[in-house]
Amino acid sequence: GAVVSQHPSRVICKSGTSVKIECRSLDFQATTMFWYRQFPKQSLMLMATSNEGSKATYEQGVEKDKFLINHASLTLSTLTVTSAHPEDSSFYICSARGTGGFGDTQYFGPGTRLTVL
């Protein structure tokens, strides 16, 4: 099956620092990756969509200079939260979609719990 990993699973950082989260598709090529943010007991909020080799497309209200997304290869996308503040604390989840047999379904990573002190 399709496996997506995400690292780190949990990070605690001080306000003002930057945090990088990696999302990898382990056994398929992810032509598209999605980044979501999820608050407790709430739905998945799409932040941005990235296609390999292209600039990410951000959803309305998401600051692209604060949430830097890079999709440099078909198996790796990164989300960098720059100058993190306590309000950025959340559960960040990536998902990946490939081609062929993996072309329709999104496969989610395990998520990263970010806590900004």
Added chain:
Amino acid sequence: GENVEQHPSTLSVQEGDSAVIKCTYSDSASNYFPWYKQELGKRPQLIIDIRSNVGEKKDQRIAVTLNKTAKHFSLHITETQPEDSAVYFCAASLTGGSYIPTFGRGTSLIVHP
């Protein structure tokens, strides 16, 4: 754009009962409808999906039905078990090409032993 409504937001059942979660979508072009289960603190996992060329699909205790005319689809779980307790999300999208799936707001299913 697509809009997906999901109901109910919370569903509480006794073990052994059936549970039904309903979703409606707005874009008649949508042709792929996956359902995800998310346990607390974990990733959403695909449990079943259906494409617009079929009206029903079953996988053991789980089934999904699709009514294209009415633009709604439902998840049915029979003989519920405590381990079915989780948040369930429906989604609607297009197959092929670059599209962005639209998710429902989720249903918290609680199965009481």
